[in-house]
Amino acid sequence: MKIHPNxxxxxxxxxxxxxxxxxxxxxxxxxxxxxxxxxxNGGPYQRKFLSVVQEKNNFFNRNNFPEINAGxxxxxxNHQLPSEPNSxxxxxxxxxxxxxDKSLGELVYMPxxxxxxxxxxxxxxxxxxxxxxxxxISATRSYEANVTAFNSAKEIAKMSLGI
Numbered sequence: 001m002k003i004h005p006n007x008x009x010x011x012x013x014x015x016x017x018x019x020x021x022x023x024x025x026x027x028x029x030x031x032x033x034x035x036x037x038x039x040x041n042g043g044p045y046q047r048k049f050l051s052v053v054q055e056k057n058n059f060f061n062r063n064n065f066p067e068i069n070a071g072x073x074x075x076x077x078n079h080q081l082p083s084e085p086n087s088x089x090x091x092x093x094x095x096x097x098x099x100x101d102k103s104l105g106e107l108v109y110m111p112x113x114x115x116x117x118x119x120x121x122x123x124x125x126x127x128x129x130x131x132x133x134x135x136x137i138s139a140t141r142s143y144e145a146n147v148t149a150f151n152s153a154k155e156i157a158k159m160s161l162g163i
Contacts, residue, residue: 009153016146037115045125047101
């Protein structure tokens, strides 16, 4: 039995937790700037969000599991399952990018506001507090799911050491 010092389950869960933490930071920034009508760029604050894309999947690729395409087989000589995946260069393959929502915000009539146009309307940020709260709940639940997966992997590793 080979013992791999590289626990991919911990890496996957911790990557998920860090993504959700960053997502919560952006949600907090959006809510904090819900009334910011002028930024350094001159316009109103624009909502930020994370784009999370899986670039590649290093774990379940053909090099790690060639038997997936040929069906699971048992080695008749050693009576073992196929070789374990190469976890030395394990990468989650997740690309996280911070993006800006370019949609326009609401026009509000406030003739006394310093950023009002000639007709008395102010272009507000495109941040909707209801949308941000839904995103916050989603990020919280995703974070909790990753914590649960991390703790389960920890328990499995602990129980494996007791065998």
